Amino acid sequence: xxxxxxxxLESFGTVDGPGIRFVVFMQGCPLRCLYCHNPxxxxxxxxxxxxxxxxxxxxxxxxxxxxxxxGGVTLSGGEPLMQAxxxxxxxALCRAEGIHTAIDTSGAIATPAALHxxxxxxxxxxxxxxxxxxxxxxxxxxxxxxxxxxxxHCQDTGKPVWIRHVVVPGHTDxxxxxxxxxxxxxxFSVIERREVLPYHTMAVDKYRQLGIDYPLRGVPPLSPExxxxxxxxxxxxxx
Ligand code: SF4
Numbered sequence: 001x002x003x004x005x006x007x008x009l010e011s012f013g014t015v016d017g018p019g020i021r022f023v024v025f026m027q028g029c030p031l032r033c034l035y036c037h038n039p040x041x042x043x044x045x046x047x048x049x050x051x052x053x054x055x056x057x058x059x060x061x062x063x064x065x066x067x068x069x070x071g072g073v074t075l076s077g078g079e080p081l082m083q084a085x086x087x088x089x090x091x092a093l094c095r096a097e098g099i100h101t102a103i104d105t106s107g108a109i110a111t112p113a114a115l116h117x118x119x120x121x122x123x124x125x126x127x128x129x130x131x132x133x134x135x136x137x138x139x140x141x142x143x144x145x146x147x148x149x150x151x152x153h154c155q156d157t158g159k160p161v162w163i164r165h166v167v168v169p170g171h172t173d174x175x176x177x178x179x180x181x182x183x184x185x186x187x188f189s190v191i192e193r194r195e196v197l198p199y200h201t202m203a204v205d206k207y208r209q210l211g212i213d214y215p216l217r218g219v220p221p222l223s224p225e226x227x228x229x230x231x232x233x234x235x236x237x238x239x
Contacts, residue, residue, distance in 0.1 A: 004024075024076065026079070028045075084117045
């Protein structure tokens with residue numbers, strides 16, 4: 001069995017998918033989003049605190065079975081699909097036990113192994129960074145081709161998707177870029193939700209501790225009013 005390199009575990013997650021969820025933060029991410037609040041998960045070679053087989057992780061999840069009865073498990077990160085084989089093994093085990101699984105991904109990886117892992121999960125939480133591929137590259141270091149490939153795969157296979165979109169003042173909060181994203185998403189009937197994630201500055205200290213320059217120094221958190229406006233544009237055609 002594959003060994004999962006796992007950064008951390010959260011036994012009572014309430015914001016990463018439906019219901020109360022056990023959240024698994026996988027180590028490693030190929031992107032470098034300007035607003036990332038988990039830079040400690042970036043390095044895929046870093047030996048994370050948990051080195052578990054899929055079955056060992058399932059044993060851990062079982063301890064919380066009664067709490068997550070109406071929720072499930074979310075594989076997040078970092079980028080969980082960097083360890084697609086492990087995610088697929090774990091999702092298959094959960095499926096056999098009737099435990100709901102969600103994969104929280106940027107869509108940066110759309111290899112056959114990653115798409116197979118997606119097939120075995122019940123829900124995809126897709127963090128779309130921008131509709132425009134150049135804007136996406138500026139924000140993350142990579143265009144959005146793979147994210148759109150993954151989204152098309154979900155459409156073709158009928159996999160439910162929740163879109164999450166980080167809205168950053170001066171970067172992704174213009175009405176035009178939000179409207180372009182809304183129009184793009186309109187083409188995918190498998191999308192059940194579109195969530196705005198307001199940019200915040202809580203990771204600044206973490207960057208300082210890691211000795212990494214914080215790229216968005218001086219950018220203020222998104223105001224509640226701007227978050228409401230972004231939400232109304234992103235969901236405009238669905239309200
Ligand atoms: S995809 Fe997520 S973990 Fe990776 S750099 Fe972006 S925000 Fe950070």
